[in-house]
Amino acid sequence: MNRSLILRTLGLVLLGEAGAMLPSLGIALYLKESAYFAFGISILVLALIGLILSRNRITTNDVGYREGFIIATASWLLLALFGTLPFMICEAIPGFIDAFFETMSGFTTTGATVIIDVESLPKSILFWRSITHWLGGMGIIVLTLALIPSLKIAGMKLFRAEVTGPAKSKVLPRVAQTSRELYKVYIMITVIEIAALKVAGLNWFDSFNHSFSSVATGGFSNYNESVGALNNAAAEYIIIFFMLICGMNFALHYHALRGNFRPLWKDTETRLYLGITITAWLFISINLMIAMDYQTETALRQSAFQTVSILTTTGFATTDYNLWPTFSQGVIFLLMFIGGCAGSTGGGIKNVRYLILVKAASRQISKLIHPKAVIPIRVGRDVVPDELVESVQSFFFLYFGLLLVCTLMITAMGIDLLSAITAVAATLGNIGPGFGIVGPASNYAAIPPAGKLLLTICMLVGRLEIYTVLVFFSARLWRS
Amino acid sequence: MKTTIIGVGKIGKEIAARLWHEGHDLVIIEKNEAKLQKIEEDLDCHCIKGSGATAKTLSNPIVAESELLIAVTNSDEVNMIACMTAKRIGIPRTVARIRDPDYSKNLIISKEDLGIDLIINPDYSAAMEINRFLTMTLPVHMEPFARGRVQLADITVNDSMTIFANKRLMNMDIPGSLLIVAISRNGDMIIPGGRDIVLPGDTIYLLGHSDIINKICSKVKKKRQKVQTVMILGGGRTGFYLAERLCSQGMKVKVIEQNNDRCRELAEKLPEALILCADGSDLELLRREGIKDTDAFVTVTGLDEENLLLALLAKQMGAKRVIAKISRPGYAPLVEQLGVDCAISPRLITTGEVLRFIKGGRLVSLFLLLNEKAEVIELFVQPRSKIAGRPLHKSGLPAGTIIGTIMRGNKVIIPQGNDIIKEKDRLVVFALGHNVGIIESMCGLGGNGREQVTNSTDSGSGSTW
Numbered sequence: 001m002n003r004s005l006i007l008r009t010l011g012l013v014l015l016g017e018a019g020a021m022l023p024s025l026g027i028a029l030y031l032k033e034s035a036y037f038a039f040g041i042s043i044l045v046l047a048l049i050g051l052i053l054s055r056n057r058i059t060t061n062d063v064g065y066r067e068g069f070i071i072a073t074a075s076w077l078l079l080a081l082f083g084t085l086p087f088m089i090c091e092a093i094p095g096f097i098d099a100f101f102e103t104m105s106g107f108t109t110t111g112a113t114v115i116i117d118v119e120s121l122p123k124s125i126l127f128w129r130s131i132t133h134w135l136g137g138m139g140i141i142v143l144t145l146a147l148i149p150s151l152k153i154a155g156m157k158l159f160r161a162e163v164t165g166p167a168k169s170k171v172l173p174r175v176a177q178t179s180r181e182l183y184k185v186y187i188m189i190t191v192i193e194i195a196a197l198k199v200a201g202l203n204w205f206d207s208f209n210h211s212f213s214s215v216a217t218g219g220f221s222n223y224n225e226s227v228g229a230l231n232n233a234a235a236e237y238i239i240i241f242f243m244l245i246c247g248m249n250f251a252l253h254y255h256a257l258r259g260n261f262r263p264l265w266k267d268t269e270t271r272l273y274l275g276i277t278i279t280a281w282l283f284i285s286i287n288l289m290i291a292m293d294y295q296t297e298t299a300l301r302q303s304a305f306q307t308v309s310i311l312t313t314t315g316f317a318t319t320d321y322n323l324w325p326t327f328s329q330g331v332i333f334l335l336m337f338i339g340g341c342a343g344s345t346g347g348g349i350k351n352v353r354y355l356i357l358v359k360a361a362s363r364q365i366s367k368l369i370h371p372k373a374v375i376p377i378r379v380g381r382d383v384v385p386d387e388l389v390e391s392v393q394s395f396f397f398l399y400f401g402l403l404l405v406c407t408l409m410i411t412a413m414g415i416d417l418l419s420a421i422t423a424v425a426a427t428l429g430n431i432g433p434g435f436g437i438v439g440p441a442s443n444y445a446a447i448p449p450a451g452k453l454l455l456t457i458c459m460l461v462g463r464l465e466i467y468t469v470l471v472f473f474s475a476r477l478w479r480s
Numbered sequence: 481m482k483t484t485i486i487g488v489g490k491i492g493k494e495i496a497a498r499l500w501h502e503g504h505d506l507v508i509i510e511k512n513e514a515k516l517q518k519i520e521e522d523l524d525c526h527c528i529k530g531s532g533a534t535a536k537t538l539s540n541p542i543v544a545e546s547e548l549l550i551a552v553t554n555s556d557e558v559n560m561i562a563c564m565t566a567k568r569i570g571i572p573r574t575v576a577r578i579r580d581p582d583y584s585k586n587l588i589i590s591k592e593d594l595g596i597d598l599i600i601n602p603d604y605s606a607a608m609e610i611n612r613f614l615t616m617t618l619p620v621h622m623e624p625f626a627r628g629r630v631q632l633a634d635i636t637v638n639d640s641m642t643i644f645a646n647k648r649l650m651n652m653d654i655p656g657s658l659l660i661v662a663i664s665r666n667g668d669m670i671i672p673g674g675r676d677i678v679l680p681g682d683t684i685y686l687l688g689h690s691d692i693i694n695k696i697c698s699k700v701k702k703k704r705q706k707v708q709t710v711m712i713l714g715g716g717r718t719g720f721y722l723a724e725r726l727c728s729q730g731m732k733v734k735v736i737e738q739n740n741d742r743c744r745e746l747a748e749k750l751p752e753a754l755i756l757c758a759d760g761s762d763l764e765l766l767r768r769e770g771i772k773d774t775d776a777f778v779t780v781t782g783l784d785e786e787n788l789l790l791a792l793l794a795k796q797m798g799a800k801r802v803i804a805k806i807s808r809p810g811y812a813p814l815v816e817q818l819g820v821d822c823a824i825s826p827r828l829i830t831t832g833e834v835l836r837f838i839k840g841g842r843l844v845s846l847f848l849l850l851n852e853k854a855e856v857i858e859l860f861v862q863p864r865s866k867i868a869g870r871p872l873h874k875s876g877l878p879a880g881t882i883i884g885t886i887m888r889g890n891k892v893i894i895p896q897g898n899d900i901i902k903e904k905d906r907l908v909v910f911a912l913g914h915n916v917g918i919i920e921s922m923c924g925l926g927g928n929g930r931e932q933v934t935n936s937t938d939s940g941s942g943s944t945w
Contacts, residue, residue: 372756374744374755374757376744376747378751
């Protein structure tokens with residue numbers, strides 16, 4: 001085990017987190033909020049620990065997947081732990097478990113909150129929540145890789161541990177270059193959205209917060225009623241568009257921004273994703289128009305917003321879908337288990353995994369008819385190696401296994417079944433709101449502390465796509 | 481003509497023998513001592529031991545003086561480099577065998593860039609020939625001549641064909657503009673006269689205007705059903721090319737291949753075909769995969785004997801049409817007698833392609849009929865030649881020769897005995913192999929007259945690309 005490399009990387013990650021708190025500190029100072037004290041202390045603590053850890057000399061560059069898994073999981077745990085400091089010090093969220101839940105929800109871009117009255121919090125704290133989203137969206141390790149080229153060798157192993165989707169691809173030969181290009185795309189999309197929202201009539205603070213939240217497919221809003229509170233149809237359309245864009249593979253956006261739209265247009269996963277979006281959107285719109293007498297524009301806009309928000313695992317809301325007809329609720333419920341595309345900022349199971357699973361199932365059927373047939377599984381024109389197919393199949397099993405076990409544990413705490421299962425689905429899939437008592441109009445404050453802790457772990461497991469975390473907690477990793 | 485051949489494998493030998501008979505002066509370059517000695521014993525040629533891709537070998541004056549270089553070693557790369565080098569040295573024309581499909585699909589480097597004039601790919605040619613056989617709507621081979629206005633068709637006569645069976649040619653009730661130009665009987669080739677009788681079991685070759693040929697063919701046999709399902713045994717190169725081609729036409733293709741790794745490769749490259757990893761002699765498998773309802777069963781493994789036996793077996797099990805790849809041309813007539821619908825010999829097809837290319841300067845198109853015993857050639861009548869200006873029956877053509885068509889400007893004439901051949905006519909001539917030279921000289925093409933004809937527009941019509 002290459003301990004010095006692990007510690008140094010973790011130190012650098014913490015230094016990065018200290019840096020990420022600086023804008024909030026600036027806002028606190030500018031607005032003369034008392035939270036400046038909380039940020040000041042947090043930054044000092046993080047910088048101190050970060051510096052000590054990063055002074056570890058890397059003795060060998062010998063790294064394997066083991067180090068990759070450890071760094072990924074440990075970074076995320078430490079980030080969430082230290083990220084609670086501002087919340088706790090300024091007493092915005094006094095309890096540790098609540099603060100841990102909130103921070104993890106931020107970094108994993110879940111967007112589930114335990115704060116009952118968001119609007120009463122200091123602006124610097126709200127901004128910090130949005131920053132956690134933005135960093136967690138593309139990935140904190142990807143950022144570290146982009147900024148610190150000395151980690152070059154551990155690169156691919158770390159990259160693999162954090163980037164979403166079953167198969168990871170690089171757009172450039174080096175991981176550091178790839179990370180940098182992906183972040184450039186990410187920043188560009190963010191900047192465009194901020195400008196668009198500003199033009200649509202939002203103030204700068206709202207534009208920043210909602211942009212960070214939607215490009216990361218997070219879901220934190222600085223209003224209790226989420227995006228609905230803005231009461232701005234144009235802003236809703238803009239947010240729908242950017243959520244949709246960020247649920248797609250960023251490697252494809254990279255090519256598109258360089259003028260090559262073919263990969264994006266030809267991509268099978270993107271087509272499936274858009275197909276699902278449009279189908280769900282139309283189903284809900286028609287259902288709303290018939291059952292709830294909505295006006296056409298309202299029905300189309302509200303159903304589009306909710307559909308995209310849940311499918312991309314953002315979790316914004318402009319209306320409470322708990323009040324929708326059952327069929328629409330059913331559609332939303334199903335969307336919770338699909339998620340965005342591989343290589344996006346979205347969470348969930350991902351479209352490509354479904355593609356592979358369906359193909360694997362259909363191969364099984366063909367194999368029964370033609371036992372001797374050799375049938376490769378394809379996504380588009382590319383052949384998926386059998387190993388990957390197996391990994392996707394067991395991913396699916398683990399995902400639903402965890403879902404059921406955690407649901408059982410939550411129901412043991414006295415939560416009703418629908419709320420329990422959607423709470424787990426919404427945290428495991430990094431979505432945010434569920435149904436029932438965790439619906440879009442309410443929050444997770446009503447869940448008992450043990451339940452919050454469990455859901456916090458679900459968020460991390462979901463963000464790092466199960467394997468990374470399970471490996472971290474597997475005894476085999478630590479045995480040398 | 482001086483010709484250099486690099487590599488004397490099966491194809492190399494076949495081409496060498498054929499060219500030697502045609503009167504080429506051969507230089508053979510070969511690495512393998514044993515093969516070189518064997519060819520030196522068989523043919524009177526100059527042999528050089530060495531690698532054909534090196535400038536050292538190729539700049540040998542006897543090689544550098546060649547007018548044609550044919551590179552047919554086992555390695556595509558060696559063949560390409562040999563042709564590139566040869567072009568630099570100044571050998572005007574080059575032929576290379578390139579078998580890797582990825583090379584032949586290369587659009588960035590064209591064959592001109594490589595200095596290759598003709599690329600031959602026996603596996604590909606064989607696959608295309610099989611494809612042609614499978615996609616023909618009539619039960620006959622059709623070969624267009626004279627820019628497509630005249631066609632040659634072959635029909636195998638049986639008892640029920642009362643127009644042809646057991647009749648003398650002169651008594652047949654067929655339009656005057658339809659000629660029976662050749663009869664194939666038990667592997668022999670007859671260029672018939674009016675008194676010859678057509679027997680059941682003969683294959684007759686009919687020549688005529690395209691529409692008349694179509695009419696007579698559809699009268700003789702019902703139009704065949706379109707081939708929908710094809711089973712290919714053997715996933716080698718030929719099998720791959722064929723499957724790819726058939727899939728692109730929307731047919732249902734099953735490929736049976738024994739080697740597991742090759743199966744995977746095929747499955748990746750052929751998304752539409754069903755690849756079965758199994759032994760072709762596994763009859764239970766063939767039955768389960770529906771050989772009874774298969775429109776065509778094609779055997780293209782590396783072994784002639786296996787191809788033949790399994791094709792016959794498939795026929796017995798109910799496959800509607802069976803095609804076998806038979807590399808040894810000698811087997812071919814026997815195979816078709818046994819009941820295999822079509823025997824394809826890649827070597828023969830390729831040799832034909834090379835000959836067509838070489839003769840491209842004087843003959844607009846040429847192809848070999850039935851195992852090189854008879855040829856169909858298309859040629860121009862040169863000014864002041866012997867044949868011009870006389871009626872056909874007085875022209876003194878050797879027996880076993882038929883002038884099938886005269887093209888004069890835009891007119892197409894199926895000639896009778898009284899027709900007169902004029903200068904600059906284009907003729908389609910049927911002749912037994914040994915007569916070809918005589919006819920050519922009668923038309924003024926022999927010896928030094930060779931370079932006079934500049935028309936070589938469609939010499940590449942049968943090339944692989």
